[in-house]
Amino acid sequence: MEKKRIIFDLDGTLLTADFTNLMNYFTRLFGEEGMLFYNNLVYKYLDEYEKEFHQYDRNSLSKFLTTRSGLEFTPSMVDDWNDIVASIPQKQENGVYSMLEQLAIHDKSLVVLTNWFRTPQLERLKRAELLDYFDQVISGEEYLKPHREAYMAAKGGYSYEDVIFVGDNLEKDYIGPKSYGMDAILYDKNNRNHHSIVKMKRLGELKRRI
Numbered sequence: 244m245e246k247k248r249i250i251f252d253l254d255g256t257l258l259t260a261d262f263t264n265l266m267n268y269f270t271r272l273f274g275e276e277g278m279l280f281y282n283n284l285v286y287k288y289l290d291e292y293e294k295e296f297h298q299y300d301r302n303s304l305s306k307f308l309t310t311r312s313g314l315e316f317t318p319s320m321v322d323d324w325n326d327i328v329a330s331i332p333q334k335q336e337n338g339v340y341s342m343l344e345q346l347a348i349h350d351k352s353l354v355v356l357t358n359w360f361r362t363p364q365l366e367r368l369k370r371a372e373l374l375d376y377f378d379q380v381i382s383g384e385e386y387l388k389p390h391r392e393a394y395m396a397a398k399g400g401y402s403y404e405d406v407i408f409v410g411d412n413l414e415k416d417y418i419g420p421k422s423y424g425m426d427a428i429l430y431d432k433n434n435r436n437h438h439s440i441v442k443m444k445r446l447g448e449l450k451r452r453i
């Protein structure tokens with residue numbers, strides 16, 4: 244294990260959540276249109292926001308969502324949304340504790356780089372008893388993937404060769420860091436991506452791959 248700093252995505256990589264409560268919240272607010280909104284949320288609206296903006300911010304997000312969806316989205320709805328996310332039912336990915344334990348034993352610096360608001364993501368890491376493994380949690384309120392400054396902030400003072408990114412999103416966790424000269428392994432548990440991509444099916448593989 245030669246890498247000194249390992250940078251993890253959160254959702255779909257360390258934890259997987261059941262977002263039904265969020266879907267119900269949007270349905271209560273906007274009826275059937277809320278359901279449609281929820282279905283488009285991650286891959287359309289948030290993905291677009293993350294490309295256009297460099298930080299999550301309750302005001303700019305609510306304005307953006309109002310414009311894009313045609314639904315009247317207020318900043319306080321973003322606050323409610325974050326409260327729901329903070330207590331969302333979730334489970335840890337298979338092998339996450341033993342992987343982090345192994346890396347900690349070998350004195351690796353571990354970082355989370357997640358594209359969402361800071362408070363709910365910290366709360367979720369705390370609830371899963373994962374927070375103490377990490378030297379740093381960088382949230383979407385500071386930087387957003389796939390912008391260069393997010394990867395550079397996560398790299399910190401380490402050299403390019405010493406860091407590696409691990410995550411489940413091809414564009415944000417793999418192509419992004421690689422395009423700025425850093426290593427990455429795609430966490431691809433269902434083996435969905437092309438064979439030419441450096442990937443792993445199980446988190447347990449990580450320690451012999453770095």
Ligand SMILES: [Mg+2]
Pocket residue numbers: 252253254255256410411412
């Ligand atoms: Mg993810």
